[in-house]
Amino acid sequence: MQTIVSFKRSFLLVSLFLIPLLSCKDDKKAGQDQEKTTTQINNVENSIEVVTNEMDFQIPARLKSGWTTFKYNNKSSETHFFIFEKMPDGITIDNYNNELVPPIKAAFTHLLNAEIEKAMREFEKVPAWWNEVDMGGGVGLISPKSIAETTIYMHPGTYVMECYVRMPNGMPHAFYGMLKEVVVSEEKNSNKEPDYDYRVNISGVKGIIFQDSVKAGDYRLAVHFKDQTRYESLLGHDVNLVKLDAMSKLDTLANWLNTTNIKAFRTPIPEGLTFLGGVEDLEAGETGYFKTQLTKGTYVLISEIPNALERKMYKTFKVY
């Protein structure tokens, strides 16, 4: 039993580092509020710009709590994302860097050398506070030289944001600079919850639910997390929007997203995939939003989890 526990736990860490229809809720209302929402989102004061130049996050160190739109400008030549991990009380990025990163780094080194037992021993050094970390959403995978826009509700607290897409050598981007602390204050901003055009439901039971086809256009999608689950990776599910050059690329994509494979989730990404953002893991009952410009083609909404296809944690659709 102990072996299983530590095995599972190690995959959580591995993943972290390596690691529905939804019709329009109310089309008419969405249309009426469109102008207001657009104004709100375009207001610089009400959105937070996040920039990646290479292996970095440029973002204010402090944010107000409340609905927050992140415009993520990926100026680099690699694919990235960011997830906010909400630290337990009293834990900061110093704890993260001093207590969590060293064993994870060592474990990765061992995994890459196929030294599984040694890797497991390193994972056992992970601090107990790690188990109390909550997932706080973020911007889904976004291709190089692209911008993604995601809106989530930020609760007060201390967060560590990271990207754990892997370098060609297998090491997570977090070890190369994509790891940063953001403190969210008790003081609330005045932003309203955004309106949306289409709704996506995601649950570990029913998978991802969305339409079979959508007309080309600019939309904001609501992603509602009916539940949240831990997989082999012991991470939860999220929703990433990906354009596929051909439907045959779906298997390639799902394999690449399986972080329990030490060889997966590395850059450069497989050809034929364009990552268009999305909403990272949120807790059950929460909703995040993201904007997208859909042009004619084949798309998929998919979770970055092991065996996403077998688990029906994806939904392909056509844009006409």
Ligand SMILES: [Cu+2]
């Ligand atoms: Cu990255």
